[in-house]
Amino acid sequence: MNPQLAAPCHRTAPTVLALGAWLKNRACLVQGGRVQWSAAHGDLSDPAACSALRQSALELIERARLAGAPVAALAHDLHPDFYSTQLALELANELGLPAVAVQHHRAHIAAVLAAQALDEPVLGLALDGFGLGDDASAWGGELLWLHGPHWQRLGHLFPLALPGGDRAARQPWRMAASALHACGLGEQIGPRWGAAVGAPQAALLQQMLARQFNCPPSSSTGRWFDAAAAALGLCLQQDDEAQAAMALEQAAQRALDRATELPELPTPLSDAQGRLDLRPLWLALHQSAPAPAAATDARTDALAAAFHLSLADGLADWVLQARRQRPVRGVALAGGCFYNAILRQRLSARLQQAGLPVWLQTEHGCGDAGLALGQAWVVAQELTAASAALATTKENEPCV
Numbered sequence: 001m002n003p004q005l006a007a008p009c010h011r012t013a014p015t016v017l018a019l020g021a022w023l024k025n026r027a028c029l030v031q032g033g034r035v036q037w038s039a040a041h042g043d044l045s046d047p048a049a050c051s052a053l054r055q056s057a058l059e060l061i062e063r064a065r066l067a068g069a070p071v072a073a074l075a076h077d078l079h080p081d082f083y084s085t086q087l088a089l090e091l092a093n094e095l096g097l098p099a100v101a102v103q104h105h106r107a108h109i110a111a112v113l114a115a116q117a118l119d120e121p122v123l124g125l126a127l128d129g130f131g132l133g134d135d136a137s138a139w140g141g142e143l144l145w146l147h148g149p150h151w152q153r154l155g156h157l158f159p160l161a162l163p164g165g166d167r168a169a170r171q172p173w174r175m176a177a178s179a180l181h182a183c184g185l186g187e188q189i190g191p192r193w194g195a196a197v198g199a200p201q202a203a204l205l206q207q208m209l210a211r212q213f214n215c216p217p218s219s220s221t222g223r224w225f226d227a228a229a230a231a232l233g234l235c236l237q238q239d240d241e242a243q244a245a246m247a248l249e250q251a252a253q254r255a256l257d258r259a260t261e262l263p264e265l266p267t268p269l270s271d272a273q274g275r276l277d278l279r280p281l282w283l284a285l286h287q288s289a290p291a292p293a294a295a296t297d298a299r300t301d302a303l304a305a306a307f308h309l310s311l312a313d314g315l316a317d318w319v320l321q322a323r324r325q326r327p328v329r330g331v332a333l334a335g336g337c338f339y340n341a342i343l344r345q346r347l348s349a350r351l352q353q354a355g356l357p358v359w360l361q362t363e364h365g366c367g368d369a370g371l372a373l374g375q376a377w378v379v380a381q382e383l384t385a386a387s388a389a390l391a392t393t394k395e396n397e398p399c400v
Contacts, residue, residue: 014072014383015064017057018375019084021077021104021131021368023241025053028372029060030380031069035114035373036060037364044083054087061091073098073383075375077107079132100382102375104131105142106151108334108366110381111374113146115361121147121328122359123154123319125347128335128367129169129222129242138162140220140335143274143318145326149381154322155274158182160223161215163208168223171237172244173197174205175223176230176286181209183283196236221337224278228307231286232300242336249340251304256342260298262306263288268314276318281310308342316350323356330357334374336367 015031022045027038038056041049064071076088078101085101092099102110108131109124124144133139133153141157160178162168168175173196177189189206190199208215222245229235229244234251238244255262265288266280285307290299319331331351338344338360348358364370 013380014387015069016073016075016376016379016383017060017064017071018075018102018372018379019053019057019077019088020372020375021084021107022079022082024367024369025049025084026364026369026372027053027056027060028376029064029071030114030373030376031064031067035376036063037372040369050083050087053084057087057091061095071095071097073100073379075100075102075372075379077101077132077371077375078103078134100379102378103134104371105133105139105144105335106146107371107374107378109144109146109151109332109374110377111370111372112332112334112359112361114373114377115363115370116332116359118332118359119148121145121326122330122332123322123326123328124332124334125315125319126335127221127315127333127337127343129220129337130218133219138216138218138220140218140222141224141276142219143276143322145322145328146332149378149385154326155270155276155318156219157221157224158271158275158277158279159217159219160227161209161212162218162223163205163215165214165216169226172226172230173236175227177202177205178209178215179224179227179231179279179282180286181206183279185283186210221335224282225337227282228285228304231282232289232303234300234304242339245337245340248304249308249342251301252308252342253305255298255301255305258298258301260302260305262302262309265303265306265310267310267317270318270321274322276314278311278314281307281314305342308340309346312343312346313350315347316354319351319356320354328356330359332359334361334366338366 018028023043025041029036041052074088074092076085088099105126108126126142128140131139143155145152163174190202194202225245229248234247235244265284268278270276361370
């Protein structure tokens with residue numbers, strides 16, 4: 001499928017090759033307003049996937065040259081350690097072309113705009129596990145505004161510390177401990193998690209959080225899902241990506257399928273800094289959770305469902321509040337968290353009831369597999385705007 005892109009990324013736009021991110025990698029060539037995708041390469045932790053990405057990039061570059069519109073720039077993720085970033089810089093150096101970094105969540109929302117052929121200001125909600133922010137911190141729960149080459153981060157989820165860095169993403173109990181600390185209850189980490197993970201490990205984590213040692217902050221929605229899943233005893237350690245979040249969604253779906261009466265949990269509210277604070281919601285979930293031995297009972301399922309619905313309502317209120325300050329016609333939703341059908345459907349229904357169209361990317365899903373399209377769209381927009389500005393400057397130069 002080669003969809004038409006939104007103007008001004010049209011037939012006169014420069015050709016851009018985007019190399020995607022780290023997970024579910026796929027490259028994308030935007031040429032003459034048309035989109036050409038590489039095959040799916042998978043995660044770039046696999047050397048075979050890296051080799052396949054390089055071969056795809058070379059083939060797309062040659063395809064663009066033969067079509068008479070050679071690549072004018074390469075687009076890549078902001079993270080310097082991704083192989084896709086390193087390959088973009090290497091190829092750009094070889095070809096004498098610019099390599100342009102695009103912030104991860106901006107690219108997510110831009111992918112929706114490109115796929116839906118939208119050329120208007122939008123609000124975008126990008127929810128996922130990780131993307132490097134332009135402040136060098138870990139992002140993943142972002143409320144953005146985009147219009148053409150312009151964008152702004154309007155707000156984000158209240159950040160949680162990642163005790164142990166990347167290790168926290170593999171051990172959801174660490175995120176639950178982090179949430180306890182964020183709620184001012186760090187002294188409860190040992191009693192709550194000592195039996196499950198070992199008293200020495202729980203005590204060490206409590207000290208790390210208290211001292212903020214190796215505890216970088218993250219606004220990631222995925223990590224809040226991890227903290228909720230661990231609080232309910234559904235997943236303390238995950239071997240696969242999004243295992244904890246999927247366990248939480250499955251529990252919620254069981255309760256909704258049974259039409260179980262759900263407990264009331266607080267709806268998250270945003271603060272003066274534009275942060276959506278999930279701490280009261282998570283704390284109520286934690287305090288209502290059954291004992292670990294009963295973690296699979298109907299009460300757990302009902303709490304998981306209530307967490308989903310309260311979170312979706314808080315996100316909807318957050319977007320609608322932002323719309324009062326930034327009038328737009330609709331909202332773009334992107335990021336891997338929107339594979340969660342309960343969250344996606346509840347949030348979409350709330351926004352549509354308020355009169356806001358909701359747009360999602362569809363061809364390669366809402367996650368990183370379609371991210372390269374957004375990268376290419378952003379760079380094409382920026383190059384087009386820069387070219388127009390240069391032309392205007394030359395027109396206004398005095399004749400001598």
